[in-house]
Amino acid sequence: GENVEQHPSTLSVQEGDSAVIKCTYSDSASNYFPWYKQELGKGPQLIIDIRSNVGEKKDQRIAVTLNKTAKHFSLHITETQPEDSAVYFCAASPNTNAGKSTFGDGTTLTVKP
Amino acid sequence: GAGVSQSPRYKVAKRGQDVALRCDPISGHVSLFWYQQALGQGPEFLTYFQNEAQLDKSGLPSDRFFAERPEGSVSTLKIQRTQQEDSAVYLCASSPPGAGNTIYFGEGSWLTVV
DSSP: OOOEEEEOSEEEEETTSOEEEEEEEOOTTOOEEEEEEEOTTSOOEEEEEEETTOSEEEETTEEEEEETTTTEEEEEEOSOOGGGOEEEEEEEBSSSOGGGOEEOOOEEEEEEO | OOSOEEEOSEEEEOTTOOEEEEEEOOTTOOEEEEEEEOTTSOOEEEEEEETTEEEEOTTOOSTTEEEEOTTSSOEEEEEOSOOGGGOEEEEEEEEOTTOTTOOEEOOOEEEEEO
């Protein structure tokens, strides 16, 4: 089955700096890659996603890149703010059913004011 | 309500006890998913319903875990004879028809088995 590895497990940045989280996956059949933000005591919330036919996608301060050849994808957050502090999960799905995604183990991002 | 609703939010069970966790998806959402999230880890897929049909239960860890969605709306995840390793957050998510890949998670039910 699919295996998703996520790095780093913790990340601390100063407000205004950029944050980058990287994930690798094993199943070449995966074609959908969502990123979720999870705040304490809440469920994950989709923040951005990318499909295999696209190499990069951007939404305001958040961008995701995908390298299918190398089987890795990354989340980039620019101009970080304290409210960006949360746990971020990457995931990969081999079909269009995002509900069956395999998740990474998460990155705890702390943005220091 | 506007979101996926789960109850109870917190449950402490004695080892060997049966528990039932409820998920009320967003109205009109056809697909419903259950996940198990252990402390410090990402969610792991348990099972998937489309309306009342359970299309995939490959993630259920043992035959002590059972899920149902008899009328295609509310779903219940039942764990029989709970064990300490069942302690986790159980997340429910739902997705409307034709929404592509966007799924909406509830806040989870925190189960502690003592």
